Amino acid sequence: MNSIQIALQIILMFFVLVSLHEFGHLYFAKRAGILVREFAIGFGPKLFSYKRGETRYTLRLLPIGGFARMAGEDPEILQVATGQTVGIRLKDNKITELHTDRFERLPNLLVGEIEDFDLEERLFVVLQVDGESHRFAVDPKAEIISQGKETQIAPKDRQFGGKTVLQRFLTILAGPVMNVLLAFVLFLIYALSAGIPTHIKLGQVEAGSPAAKADLKQGDVILSVNGEAIGPNGDRLVELIQQSSGQPVQLILNRGGEQLQKEVTPVQMGETVRIGTALGYETRRTQAGEAITNAWKDMTFMTEQILAGFKKLVIGDFKMDDLAGPVGTVKFTAEIASAGVAPMIRWSALLSLYLAIFNLLPIPALDGSRLVFLIIEALRGKPVDPNRESLVHFIGFAMLMLLMIAVTYNDILRLFQG
Template sequence: MHSIEIGLQIILMFFVLVSLHEFGHMFFAKRAGILVREFAIGFGPKLFSYKRGETRYTLRLLPIGGFARMAGEDPEILQVATGQTVGVRLQNGKIAQLFTDRFERLPNLLVGEIEDFDLEDRLFVTLKVDGETHRFDVLPKAEVVSEGKETQIAPKDRQFGSKTVFQRFLTILAGPVMNVLLAFVLFLIYTLAAGVPTHIKLGTIEAGSPAAQADLKQGDVILSVNGENIGSDSNRLVELIQNSAGEPVRLILNRGGEQIQKEVTPVKLGDTIRIGTALGFETRRTQAGEAITGAWNDMTYMTKQILVGFKKLVTGDFKMDDLAGPVGTVKFTAEIASAGVAPMIRWSALLSLYLAIFNLLPVPALDGSRLVFLLVEAVRGKPVDPNRESLVHFIGFAMLMLLMIAVTYNDILNLFQG
């Protein structure tokens, strides 16, 4: 496959996985009435940005994730202070925009000095204009404009922390749930596209291997092994071969519609006992019920494998080469994309499932850790100190970034070393 097409597939896959995850956060945040300031794909400098409604949508340089920035998750910082001279634009007698600078030449502004203000609870600003004091109400969606940048105010009832524990829990959980749903849909599409295996079919035959010496051909369909019908049970086939080192194995094959018999003697090749052939499947069209069952079984199996991998991380039973950062993931994804659309769909499903499970781990800075803090709040009846929680998430994020740098460095070394 052309490298440009592979690159576009990788970009599309990353965009869909991250977008759906962050869409889950944003959708339930807006349903709860939380102000979502930014919906971003990637981190770092902005490449593209536009604003629709209350939310700014951005595409950023570093393709290592994304975020839905909600009001109140971080301390609300607006460049407004008592004694400051500002310009305000009124709408029906209420403040719609407040300019902290560059307002001298703007038309239709009321200029004055702030004597008092509250932009979260009571929503008012008291201005001293030409020696007289005036109190103005502030619209709930008013904007503060500083250095040309517009920031919508966030009243308390629009901030993340003001919502119930259940609403916040649902908002955080929605991201991983969207990835689980996407994984199931992709596994379902793959199952429908790949078909239901009926028999094992031989793939590439290694030159000089026992399979080549026995005159096995690519495309031969295995009907039975030592008199035992195999069907599509590749695990049983491998078991029979590995238990027959140095002993002839009798195969009944279908070659071009004709049944033939061959004998092959497995030998030790590398670390395993093999006959030297790749395995594929002969398939039939998948029925709807079979597709749902197959997709569920595939997702369940992959979930177990992912959890086994995370367990090795905890126990330390892994090597650095077992981990893959962005560089390694892109390299492996490119190899899969070159194999065809169906393998790419299944790989995308696996990555979506991995993203969901990884984010649900109780690791600081991940969604799982935030859910733990919400559960603690539900049990205690009061939230954990926001400053302490922020510190925990910051430390966790820093540790994840250090791990990412180490893994990426190892990926690059492996890439140059072939």
């Protein structure tokens, strides 16, 4: 597989994992009536942007995540104030556009000075025009236009904080849940494509190795070892070989439909006893029920491994080389992509599952931390001060960025050191 194909696979994988996660937030936010201002893939400067309905969809430069920016998650910043001169556009006696500048150049605008306003609850603006006060209702979807930039107002009932605890909880939880569902679907696809192992099949045979001297060939299917039927049990085969250092092992093979008997003597090769051949599997087609069972077992096993890894982080039982940032992840992903489509599918499933579990950790700035704040709100009957919560998330995000910088620096060092 060439470099362009591998690069496209990595980009597609990242796009699908992040997009589906953020789509979970987007979908449930819109179902709850929350105004989603932006749906972004990546962080940093915008590469591409377009607006559909109330939401702006953007692709950003740094491929390290994404976000669905909902009104009210951070305190709303109003671009108007009492005493300010503005231009308004009316439709059905309601303000649909409120211009803070350049209104002299625009036709059909009513210009005046703001005496009073409420753009979150009562939705009105009192404007002084030619010495007279006029009260205007404001459309719930009115736009504030400042320096050519449009910002839709967010009434309280369209803000994240204006919804019930359950609606907000489901909106936040939906992102990780989508990644869990994607992981299971990918594990299922892998189970269907990889097949069910029936026998062990030899891979590439190393030149000059005991396997080569015994005339073992790539593609030989192992039927038995020392009279013991081995089936697809690779662990048992390795165990028998490692117990037989310097001692002949009797193999019954199937080579192209012909049954052969071979004798091979395992030897110490590096840190272990080997015969010098890679191992693979001969498989049969997977049935639907088997695929579902295997996908569930695979996902359960990977979940246990991921949680074990996080436990090591918590207790400090790790080295910096045990961690991988974007550079290390891309490098390893490229190696897996070059091995074929099936390994890439399984690896994508693992990353999706990892993304879900990582986001559910109660670390500030992650979904798990936001869920904790919602649980606290439900228990105490009132929300945590939004400014304090925002500060906690900001500090957490800064710490995550520092960790990512450190891990990425280590990845680059390892890359240059081979």
